[in-house]
Amino acid sequence: GAVVSQHPSWVICKSGTSVKIECRSLDFQATTMFWYRQFPKQSLMLMATSNEGSKATYEQGVEKDKFLINHASLTLSTLTVTSAHPEDSSFYICSAPLRAGGPNEQFFGPGTRLTVL
């Protein structure tokens, strides 16, 4: 199957700093990528849809100025958590469908654990 990578896998930062998380589709092009947030023992909550070459679409309640998404190429989307605070500590997962539309499987990255001190 197709591979999606994330970097870093684990990051610890101080409160007030910004953190960038990368999501890459390694062997296919992804015009769309999704960013999810997952708290321990909870479900995946969609944060935003990342669209190559255009602005991301954010879900209701997600602060777009805090969670900056850039999808500059067909294989890379980045999520920047700006001025991170302890409540932003979570597990962030990206995914990308192989093709738009249809029952296409979405391929998930391994996730990034963010801890804000």
Next chain:
Amino acid sequence: AQTVTQSQPEMSVQEAETVTLSCTYDTSESDYYLFWYKQPPSRQMILVIRQEAYKQQNATENRFSVNFQKAAKSFSLKISDSQLGDAAMYFCAYRSGLYNQGGKLIFGQGTELSVKP
């Protein structure tokens, strides 16, 4: 808006036995897809099985099968001959068939499955 509900936070099964995980969903759409994902302790999301809403036949993948009841909006997962490696969090997910929805997944709350040796 579409919703997905998993009413069993935890389930337990004896090795080699069969277990069924429940999922219900709500939608007004006629074209959609349903999925079961497995999330082991590594937290890597793994697709278990998918079902197209327009197909009446229940999907089957080796030891995994679904009972898709479209009228009742029910989509349960049956795991036969349970193995220790099946222990994980299982998520039911919905995806709209509308192209303008972008292919985002809506997840249920998850069911944590433990397998007893």
